[in-house]
Amino acid sequence: MKMKRLFQNENAVSPIVATLILVVVAIAGAAAVGTIMGSFSSDVSDEASAEDAAAGASTQLVVAGSTSVTPLAESLKSGFEESNSGIQINIQDNGGDTAGVAAVGMDVIDIGLLSRELTSSEKEKYPDLETHWIGSSAVVIIGGEDVVTKFDSSNFSELTTDDLYNMYNDSSDGSTSAKNLTDASGTSISTVNVYKRSETRSGSEYIFSKFIAEGDGDFISGTKAVEVTGDREMLETIADDPDGLGFVDFRFALEAYEEGIDVNFIGVYDGGDCRLMKGCVEDIEHMNVHIQKSLNGGTVPASVSPYPDPYPMGLLNNMYMVTNGWPSSVESRFINFAQQPASMDLYTDAGYFSLLDVTEQP
Template identity: 25%
Template sequence: MKKKVLVLTAVMLVSALVFAACQQAAPTEEAAMAEEAAPAEEVAPTAEVVEAPALSGQLQIAGSTTVQPLAEELAAEFMDANPDVSIDIQGGGSSVGVTSAGDGTVDLGSASREIKDSEMEQYPDLQVFTIAYDGIAVVVSPDVALDNLTKEQVQAIFSGEVTNFSEVGGPDAPITVVSREEGSGTRAAFEELVMEYKDDAGEKQIKPIAENALLQQSNGQLRTVVATTPNTIGYLSFGFLDDSVKGVAIEGVEPTVENVKNGTYSIFRPLNLLTNGQPSELAQAFLDYILSDGQTIVAEDYITVSD
């Protein structure tokens, strides 16, 4: 009897241990359901980095000799940042810039003046991008003691009505007028901004440049002639002003970028790049650069488009 009790006790003890182990190992129904309901951990997809294609190709630009040195400086910076890009820039004058762009012989034309209505009629798809503004200064040779002129005096000198500096407060010396050639954007802007007047009927007219004026093909050439020829007077883009010539105040206002910005000096014009229709991808990229980071270069000698 004692032996049976011991066996029964052992059997009960083993059963209890087995039951306890099963209770530990088996998950509860609630836990199992929760485990099934829990969402699987999401793994974020790896983003693929797509680099913009490098710019490459060639651009041909021609036109204004005023725009040319600015465009060359802008192009140099742009090509440094884009080694596979080549930009060739030629002068010829603003009229050449308009016709070259309109005829599609260049990627970008350049003009240092407003585009004429007749040109827009000839090239109705012409697109105009103003990249800067530029003042025009009346300049005299270093030997001429003359600091200020009125607009009327400037008109009289450049039209040949006044022929001696003594007539406008300067030395007793004959005046030699130096001007840009026909087709020059600088000349066209000077004629419109300075030589324009109203006749007796109230109609706008432009006094013609003196027939005996020494005509020059670029701002650089005109500056050299005025700097080295006594008793001369001419007009220059602000971008070409230096100590070799003397800038003359107009109506008491000095020809400076700051005076253009503050509105006291009114002889200035736009510097434009032109395309026939929408620009090519490369031309658009160059224009985008000029109108953003390139404005830092513009600000060195010209007036930015935001001023």
Template identity: 40%
Template sequence: MNLFKKLFNDEAGVSPIVATLVLVVVAIAGAAAVGTIMGSFSSDVSDSASAGDATSAASTELLIAGSTTVQPVSELLAEAYMADHSGIKVTVQGGGSGAGITSTKLDIIDIGAASKDVDTVNEYPSLQKHQIGGSAVVVITNGVLEGYNTTQSELFAIYDNCTSGKSYYAISGNNFTSATSGTQITVFQRSEASGTEETFAKYLGGDFEDAKDVDESEAIGAVGNAGVLAAVEDTTDSLGFVDFGFAVSSETVTIVGVDGYNDVDEDAVLDCLAGEDTYQEDLTRPLNYLTNGNPSTVEQSFINFAMSPAATEYFEEVGYFSIIDFS
């Protein structure tokens, strides 16, 4: 499996659900067919109610899909929003940031979610970006590496030298380093295009920064932040990377210090998002909503709610940071 070959090809990173929809949309013409397809999405958060201040809300539905990092907070925001806007149903799906970008561009969904910066000037000029918050990627471990730290160059070597899901490491003082033989650790990565993995790939740099030049890596792929977290939790002496919110939700894994930033907690990440030197800046990233062109009245209403002070508690609940917290 290619470690980061798919990272910068958002259109190749479409989830199975969205990929199927794309094929059907291409094959079947007409708005009626698209409407039928949209109805095939299963709802993770689906209650109905009567539309507060949005017009024509009695039959209004918002479909949000994309980043699995953004998904947990989107689900909480959807529940809270529907409670105050009866008649509007908000459906939330995952699929990865690549899926969120592609399906928004194709008008398959109303709001895309991406846990990465999105170039809406050159690469995706039809999209509008709405930053709702921020977070950070952290390296996690389970087993003998707990309590040790590492660096960007050592992580690069560990992923670069991974064979059949295993990489060698050595202990040097308080740090673990890459090795060519000796003790092995199981190494996990994301199996689909995602903002989490793209952020980590750019941080590693070198060959990983350009997908076209990456040799195939044999780190083990897992789907979504939840999949990587579960894989590390279930595998003693393992290493992976997830969003901060997922890491702190676990009682099994430990966050690894990187590049001298050894006390990685909520304050360190939040202060870094606000511009302070408290964590590795290259591992932080925005949490974005995307719309195809100008948002509709209902889309804008939901986005405004996600960016309001009332929404901060939902970001905090899943370990993320609202735009209100650091803007």
């Protein structure tokens, strides 16, 4: 019997989940999985204590994983439940990519959320996992106000992947992690504080790390950069640190912009076709065009930007729903809903790119 099936006995949820948490942590050492299960236990216990529990959804899908994909899953949940009244989607907004993969691989949850590819070790540990592509997004590099000012006031015309690698590789120990960056004329740009994610193999960090470290997705996690949790905390931290530099999923940058939070994008040259020089991506509209053109394999119109090259392919990422084996009929209904053209407006509303927006899969 799969562990997640035990959750259907709502009257006995709390002791069962408590036991499972101990077993999972003892066997797998996955503390984040325990967090997901603990949160789920609380949610279900609340439902079970309600007077109308018996009248609730007849079937429940438990979904958890990537913090970058969770907002999209929430948007899809609202549309799906409107047309599928007999199915409830329970989304846990904690854990991260790696915890979501582990949880679905151990049958703790039904569907995992992933904003990167499965790693070779994950495929080896959970050989039955199936990934289902539902859309795409991008990782954007952001900086504090003083970082942008330093770049713009110097002869520093564009940041390269080598520059970013060195900034993280040379980060010092202590409360801040700093690297003195030198512009093209040899003039010091002064201190830049670099940040990383606290979660194991966060999708955004994994993509960014591969981009600056020649395919090594674990490079940044091994540096002494300052840790933050989740895209939202990364964005808020950079907004509060004039000398900060980090990375977030584009969707979170878009959300911050709509909330009136200043978002400073850092242009980067990837050594190939894309030369996002300073001034190229100074606002969210231009960034959106560059990303979508990359996903479509096109160039940016001159009417939008004087820089025709699209966004660096290495910073684009796919979003997946993950199941342990071929999805059940109920799981398939939710996955198919996420992929169908009728759901595409939900992607736009949530700040993501649907399958209709993508002609070239990253």
